[in-house]
Amino acid sequence: MKHELMEILCCPMCKGDLVLTVDEEDDKEIIKGSLFCGKCNEHYPIEDGIPNMLPPDLRE
Amino acid sequence: MTSITYRDKTIQLASHVYEPAEDSFLLVDALLENIRNGDRVLEVGCGSGIVSVFASDIASMVVATDLNPYAVRCAAGNGVTVVRTDLYAGLKGTFDLIVFNPPYLPTSKNERLGGWDDMMLDGGPDGRRTIARFLKGIRELLSQGGRVLLLVSSLTGVSEVRRSMQDAGLAVEPMLESRHFFEQLIVLKGSK
Numbered sequence: 001m002k003h004e005l006m007e008i009l010c011c012p013m014c015k016g017d018l019v020l021t022v023d024e025e026d027d028k029e030i031i032k033g034s035l036f037c038g039k040c041n042e043h044y045p046i047e048d049g050i051p052n053m054l055p056p057d058l059r060e
Numbered sequence: 061m062t063s064i065t066y067r068d069k070t071i072q073l074a075s076h077v078y079e080p081a082e083d084s085f086l087l088v089d090a091l092l093e094n095i096r097n098g099d100r101v102l103e104v105g106c107g108s109g110i111v112s113v114f115a116s117d118i119a120s121m122v123v124a125t126d127l128n129p130y131a132v133r134c135a136a137g138n139g140v141t142v143v144r145t146d147l148y149a150g151l152k153g154t155f156d157l158i159v160f161n162p163p164y165l166p167t168s169k170n171e172r173l174g175g176w177d178d179m180m181l182d183g184g185p186d187g188r189r190t191i192a193r194f195l196k197g198i199r200e201l202l203s204q205g206g207r208v209l210l211l212v213s214s215l216t217g218v219s220e221v222r223r224s225m226q227d228a229g230l231a232v233e234p235m236l237e238s239r240h241f242f243e244q245l246i247v248l249k250g251s252k
Contacts, residue, residue: 005141008123012149044150050132051143053150 001051002029011037011044012053018044064110071110071138076130078107078180082238083245087161087211088114090236090247094209095119099156102201104147104194107180109135111159116140125151128176147194154203162190164216187216188224195228202252209235214244225250 006020016039024032035044035051045052052059062073064080066088073079088111095101098120103112106124112135115122124142126132135142143150163180166187172178183189191210198208208230212221218234225232230250237246 001143002141005123005143008151008153009143010150010152012145015152048133048136050136051150053143053145054127058146 001046001049005051009035009051009053011040011042013037013042013055014039016040064108066110067114069110069113071108071113072134073108074130074134074137076128076176077134078131080108080110082240083161083211083213084110086236086238086245086247087111087159087209090209090211090249091115091157091159093235094207094249095157100154100203102148102151102155102158104158104160105162105180105190106135106140106142107131107161109138109140109142111161112140112142113138115157115159119157123151128179130176131180147190148197148201151201153201154206155201156203156206157209158198158201158206159209160194161211162194164188164191164211164213166215183216186220187213188221191216191221192224195224198250199229199252204252206252208250210248210250212246212248214246215242218246218248222248 018035022033033046095118101115101119101122103124106126112122112124124140125145132142132144164183164187165181167182232250235247235249
């Protein structure tokens with residue numbers, strides 16, 4: 001995902017803002033990382049450049 | 061890898077991802093009629109990403125969502141910016157154009173097969189279960205004057221969906237229709 005996507009991503013449960021941690025990125029986008037909601041104390045992973053915004057109980 | 065070509069675009073397909081059919085093409089046609097230069101576009105339940113690929117030429121920003129992990133990978137492979145989420149749960153902000161080709165087939169409990177192949181079709185007992193969830197928070201996601209393009213089938217109950225869109229605070233008009241062997245497809249446009 002591109003950094004600009006942060007502007008429209010939110011926690012799927014509380015709709016709050018997220019904190020981005022980048023583990024791997026190339027010159028175009030973030031490949032691996034996570035998005036953290038402090039209010040819900042929940043991490044949403046970014047894998048293969050795709051943010052997974054499913055609540056933990058729905059994730060595979 | 062299998063691909064499909066519609067108008068001037070070739071879309072790569074994948075297993076467990078909805079294969080674009082008449083409904084997808086009708087929604088592409090409606091999008092191209094409705095989209096304006098610079099629109100911010102959201103596609104919900106994008107599958108292969110075919111509608112978003114067409115939107116990308118004209119929109120200033122396109123983001124697509126899907127619940128299905130195979131679909132988000134397939135759409136990303138087609139160059140679409142995609143988020144794995146339930147409808148638009150992980151998104152905030154407003155959009156000028158929101159498009160959705162929902163699972164709309166009425167499906168009873170014992171017809172349900174489970175799995176991703178089922179989820180892309182299963183609209184619940186009346187075919188409108190996912191549509192109802194989609195419409196619930198849609199007005200907040202639309203900019204002033206923003207539009208929703210929703211594909212429905214005669215099997216889903218067009219007048220019932222129309223009423224639900226009106227109840228969600230949208231002005232509704234039918235846009236495009238196409239008739240098929242066992243159903244009639246229609247794109248309903250809802251404006252804020």
